[in-house]
Amino acid sequence: MRMIKTLSLFFTALFSTALLYAQDEEKVDMADTMRSNGRIYVVVAVVVVILIGLILYLVRLDRKISRMEREKESK
Amino acid sequence: MDVPRLPALSETIRNLYFHVCMWFCMMILFTVSVVYAVRYLRTNKLADDIYSRQYATVGIVFGVLGYATGAIWMSYTWADPNNSSFQSFNAVAREPKLIGAAIALLIYFAYMVLRDSISDMDKRARITAVYNIFAYALLFPTIWIIPRLLPSLHPGGENGNPALDTNDIDSRMRLVFYPAVIGWTLLGVWITTLKIRLNLIKEKTLLQ
Numbered sequence: 001m002r003m004i005k006t007l008s009l010f011f012t013a014l015f016s017t018a019l020l021y022a023q024d025e026e027k028v029d030m031a032d033t034m035r036s037n038g039r040i041y042v043v044v045a046v047v048v049v050i051l052i053g054l055i056l057y058l059v060r061l062d063r064k065i066s067r068m069e070r071e072k073e074s075k
Numbered sequence: 076m077d078v079p080r081l082p083a084l085s086e087t088i089r090n091l092y093f094h095v096c097m098w099f100c101m102m103i104l105f106t107v108s109v110v111y112a113v114r115y116l117r118t119n120k121l122a123d124d125i126y127s128r129q130y131a132t133v134g135i136v137f138g139v140l141g142y143a144t145g146a147i148w149m150s151y152t153w154a155d156p157n158n159s160s161f162q163s164f165n166a167v168a169r170e171p172k173l174i175g176a177a178i179a180l181l182i183y184f185a186y187m188v189l190r191d192s193i194s195d196m197d198k199r200a201r202i203t204a205v206y207n208i209f210a211y212a213l214l215f216p217t218i219w220i221i222p223r224l225l226p227s228l229h230p231g232g233e234n235g236n237p238a239l240d241t242n243d244i245d246s247r248m249r250l251v252f253y254p255a256v257i258g259w260t261l262l263g264v265w266i267t268t269l270k271i272r273l274n275l276i277k278e279k280t281l282l283q
Contacts, residue, residue: 040086042151046093046144053140058266065273072280 090148092251096259097141098176102218103260104134104267105183105211112207115200122275124200127207129270131186133263138180145173153228171225175217182210182217 108130115123153167167173189206193199222229 039151040089042087042148043089043093045147046090049143049147050093050097050140053136053143054262054266057136061266061269061273068273068277 087148087152088248090144091248092255094141094144094148095252096255097137097144098218099256100260100263101134101137101141102214104130104137104263105214107264108134109207109211112204112211115204119197121196121200121278124204125274125278126271127204128190129267129274131183131207133267133270135180135183135187136266137259137263138176138183142176142180145176167228170229171227172218172222172229175222179214179217182213186210 108127111123111127111130114120115127149167186203186206190199190203193202
């Protein structure tokens with residue numbers, strides 16, 4: 001008896017989650033992460049792009065300077 | 076920081092502190108660049124030419140960053156959420172602001188191409204200083220005048236200023252926005268001075 005009870009509980013729990021999933025699928029809202037939380041991740045993406053851009057540019061500058069230093073040493 | 080709650084933008088309005096500042100920084104750096112170009116034409120000192128060139132280069136970097144961040148912002152505000160932004164591209168690409176900014180950046184790319192195509196130092200400095208003035212003059216119609224005459228999805232079309240309009244920008248945002256403009260510009264100036272110092276040393280070793 002107890003076994004049946006737990007099993008039925010288990011299955012109801014299982015199906016209720018399945019139902020929840022089905023409800024989620026009905027909502028059509030694309031690009032979900034970017035549009036969540038008031039689209040704050042768009043701002044994050046923008047900041048990341050700027051940081052990557054500036055850092056790559058500075059790394060290139062750094063390489064140029066170290067190349068010049070090496071040339072100066074070899075002279 | 077609290078921001079105004081706007082229907083189409085929601086939290087993406089915070090991009091004002093980044094995307095718009097990139098363009099402000101670009102404009103300021105290009106302005107400094109043209110000032111040094113004029114100074115070169117008056118004094119004929121090669122150092123002024125180096126200043127002018129490096130300010131223009133870093134200005135282009137900020138312009139490209141402004142364009143890239145604008146592309147990201149656009150794909151989550153202008154583009155249709157149920158289609159991919161690629162499918163909305165047809166409508167978005169007709170924006171006068173995008174086309175104007177692209178033309179302005181291409182003119183400055185041409186400045187770099189022109190520079191590297193002339194091997195004689197003095198000739199290069201003189202020709203590119205004149206071209207720099209021409210490029211700066213073309214900034215006015217391409218990014219300030221024409222976009223303001225045409226209807227656009229971008230703020231500041233037809234009826235005035237995109238970010239400086241007192242009716243358009245919330246005073247709470249201005250509290251962050253103006254220091255952000257100054258901060259990004261100072262960052263740009265710092266990178267430029269590093270490049271200038273590097274090139275001045277390079278110049279010295281070349282002349283020796």
